[in-house]
Amino acid sequence: MLEPTRAFKNRLGLWGWLGGGRWGYERYLYTLHRLTGLGLLAYFLLHIVVTSSRAISPERWNSAMASVSGPLFTIGEYLVFVAFAFHAINGVRLAIIELGWGVGAPIEPVYPYRTSVDVQRPLAIVALLLAGVLVVLGGLSFFVLGQR
Amino acid sequence: MRDQKLWTWHIAAGAVILVLLGMHMTVMHLDRLVHFAGLNPAGGHPVDWANVVERGKSAAFMVTYVLLLGAALFHGLYGLRNILLELNPPGILKKAIGAVLLIAGLGLFAFGTWAAVAGHALARTF
Amino acid sequence: MGEMKNVTYRVRLFDPNRDAAPHWESFAVPYVAGMTVLDGLWKIKELHAPGLAWRSSCRMGVCGSCGMLINGRPGLACNTQISELRSTAVAVAPLPNFAIIRDLVPDLAPMIARHQELKPYIVRDDVQERENPTGEFFQSAHELEQYLQFSYCIKCGCCMAACPTYATDPEYSGPMPLAQAHRYNADTRDGGFAARKTALGGEAGPWRCHYAGECSRVCPKGVDPAKAIQLMKRELVMDYLHLHKKRCPAKVAPKPSSPRREGIPEAPAKTV
Numbered sequence: 001m002l003e004p005t006r007a008f009k010n011r012l013g014l015w016g017w018l019g020g021g022r023w024g025y026e027r028y029l030y031t032l033h034r035l036t037g038l039g040l041l042a043y044f045l046l047h048i049v050v051t052s053s054r055a056i057s058p059e060r061w062n063s064a065m066a067s068v069s070g071p072l073f074t075i076g077e078y079l080v081f082v083a084f085a086f087h088a089i090n091g092v093r094l095a096i097i098e099l100g101w102g103v104g105a106p107i108e109p110v111y112p113y114r115t116s117v118d119v120q121r122p123l124a125i126v127a128l129l130l131a132g133v134l135v136v137l138g139g140l141s142f143f144v145l146g147q148r
Numbered sequence: 149m150r151d152q153k154l155w156t157w158h159i160a161a162g163a164v165i166l167v168l169l170g171m172h173m174t175v176m177h178l179d180r181l182v183h184f185a186g187l188n189p190a191g192g193h194p195v196d197w198a199n200v201v202e203r204g205k206s207a208a209f210m211v212t213y214v215l216l217l218g219a220a221l222f223h224g225l226y227g228l229r230n231i232l233l234e235l236n237p238p239g240i241l242k243k244a245i246g247a248v249l250l251i252a253g254l255g256l257f258a259f260g261t262w263a264a265v266a267g268h269a270l271a272r273t274f
Numbered sequence: 275m276g277e278m279k280n281v282t283y284r285v286r287l288f289d290p291n292r293d294a295a296p297h298w299e300s301f302a303v304p305y306v307a308g309m310t311v312l313d314g315l316w317k318i319k320e321l322h323a324p325g326l327a328w329r330s331s332c333r334m335g336v337c338g339s340c341g342m343l344i345n346g347r348p349g350l351a352c353n354t355q356i357s358e359l360r361s362t363a364v365a366v367a368p369l370p371n372f373a374i375i376r377d378l379v380p381d382l383a384p385m386i387a388r389h390q391e392l393k394p395y396i397v398r399d400d401v402q403e404r405e406n407p408t409g410e411f412f413q414s415a416h417e418l419e420q421y422l423q424f425s426y427c428i429k430c431g432c433c434m435a436a437c438p439t440y441a442t443d444p445e446y447s448g449p450m451p452l453a454q455a456h457r458y459n460a461d462t463r464d465g466g467f468a469a470r471k472t473a474l475g476g477e478a479g480p481w482r483c484h485y486a487g488e489c490s491r492v493c494p495k496g497v498d499p500a501k502a503i504q505l506m507k508r509e510l511v512m513d514y515l516h517l518h519k520k521r522c523p524a525k526v527a528p529k530p531s532s533p534r535r536e537g538i539p540e541a542p543a544k545t546v
Contacts, residue, residue, distance in 0.1 A: 007375050008288055012442075013442055014235075016437075016440075017438050048263075052267075055265075055266035061197055081173060081177055100505045100508030103501045106421065106423045107423060109423055115487075115491065116500050116504070140181065152476075152513075234442050236445070
């Protein structure tokens with residue numbers, strides 16, 4: 001048996017998260033779910049601090065709101081909305097799957113194999129369509145109807 | 149043992165956030181499309197002081213804000229903890245990550261609860 | 275693919291006595307219809323590189339020895355036709371997420387060690403019955419179906435190579451040990467759920483799986499470890515909520531009281 005120090009370490013590392021081969025769609029949904037989660041978390045931590053100004057005085061509130069207005073911030077908030085739409089709907093899909101409901105029952109494997117990935121594919125499609133509808137509605141509200 | 153419990157709460161918190169943050173997003177960003185009576189009563193933008201005051205007066209709102217704050221902080225920081233631990237840091241760093249995230253979470257929860265309660269009290273004076 | 279004469283193999287080589295790091299080398303391999311990737315490796319050994327090292331045995335997809343990264347996807351070399359790769363270039367590398375011992379030979383010992391820690395065997399209280407069985411265990415066809423799929427695992431390691439969490443986190447058990455732990459938890463003959471729970475409730479458990487689904491997509495035997503892991507999560511969550519049904523392990527079927535069943539007519543007399 002070769003001593004462990006002589007063997008060459010061969011983990012994919014972060015490249016295994018981002019994609020290193022011909023992966024399926026669900027793998028990219030996983031990566032996107034992580035990215036949107038991190039983005040939402042970063043926004044949320046700042047959001048707590050910014051909106052706490054409503055406990056101090058209306059002047060502080062208005063100046064805080066003024067500092068986060070403008071076209072750049074509007075686009076940024078829309079991106080947060082998009083991230084939420086995806087993360088929430090995909091999160092519902094993941095909760096259903098990871099509690100064992102969307103994956104199908106154990107079956108005798110007969111080639112070509114129909115795995116849980118195939119069984120949950122319709123759920124994933126429905127989830128993405130729903131998220132898409134929300135993104136469009138949000139876009140409408142943000143940029144057409146003049147909502148901030 | 150611990151991950152079995154924390155993960156269950158993570159999913160539960162996600163369900164709570166789905167409802168409460170969904171409402172928050174609707175009130176804040178979809179108001180022109182879906183107008184909840186009484187949630188943006190002063191017209192204009194949802195972040196105008198008048199609207200903030202109207203929502204702030206409601207004790208129910210304060211409670212839901214605190215609930216959302218707690219659920220979102222737990223859900224987000226537990227997710228961040230998972231991502232950081234999966235990157236396989238050395239042993240001491242693992243404990244440090246857990247401790248830092250816990251302290252940050254509790255601190256932000258305390259701060260946010262104060263802001264919600266004080267905001268409610270301030271709104272009542274308007 | 276019909277008139278193809280040669281395919282070009284790019285093989286990732288590593289000799290620990292000579293090399294500091296793995297490197298690619300190309301070989302021309304004469305193509306015959308019906309060749310598998312494994313057949314090509316034997317040809318390379320015959321024609322170009324007698325020192326090329328890999329694991330293989332049954333050459334028919336049941337032993338699990340020849341797991342490799344073939345054109346970017348983990349798979350069995352003996353089970354992969356060159357024609358199904360739809361290319362005259364065949365890139366063969368050892369399975370990622372395992373240390374490379376030499377050339378195409380990965381070090382699967384950590385996977386096997388974790389597999390052993392999760393007790394992949396029937397655990398029962400009646401040790402006497404296990405050591406000196408007196409009869410069969412009752413198990414219905416429906417009960418068999420709950421774990422049969424996961425018992426087809428040949429321990430090839432392809433799922434571990436495809437898992438994004440295992441790519442960064444060696445503490446994570448990975449799809450194979452977890453699916454096999456679930457195979458035994460789901461087996462009605464087994465009473466070891468509580469024994470496995472100590473490990474499965476913490477870092478060695480399924481909690482770092484986020485359903486990328488790659489393990490099930492690459493599994494050459496259709497074991498669907500992703501499904502096993504999600505079913506295991508449900509069991510463990512139900513256990514945390516105190517809703518888990520504690521199943522008594524399957525009872526031993528009593529031997530019939532007489533060697534011959536009642537009411538069966540006697541066979542006709544022998545004619546020879």
